[in-house]
Amino acid sequence: MNRRNFLTAAVATTAALTVAPVATALTVQDRIPVPTPPVMDETTLNTMWGTYGKHGLTHCNGACPQHQLRWVRLVDCETSHLLAILATQYQIAYTQYPRIIKVILMNRGFNESQIADAVEAARSV
Ligand SMILES: [Zn+2]
Secondary structure: OOOOHHHHHHHHHHHHHHHHHHHEEEEEEHOOOOOOOOOOHHHHOOOEEEEEEOOHHHHHHOHHHOOOOEEHHHOOOOOHHHHHHHHOOOOOOOOOOHHHHHHHHHHHOOOHHHHHHHHHHHHHO
């Protein structure tokens, strides 16, 4: 290797080395992948839920004006309502409702474990 070739190789090596630290300059936070919540598809956005309101069934079986059956989109329900549905509406097991509600909750920042804990807490209220 003559002097000119050596210098060219040295410059190329130096250039490569100066690029590397940029990647390692990322913080630990940058390198931890943030889980992407499941997509809220048309089914998730449009699934309806019939409700008599809190304690509407035990109050009057939906007969009084305050507890008439209303249809609401699940995606429009409060988080506490969604958790209460998962915690108390056992008839939805083996339907799409639990999955859809979990997709909505995950898009509100919950992970699977947090949903399970919140449902357990809602059962003991
Ligand atoms: Zn009532």
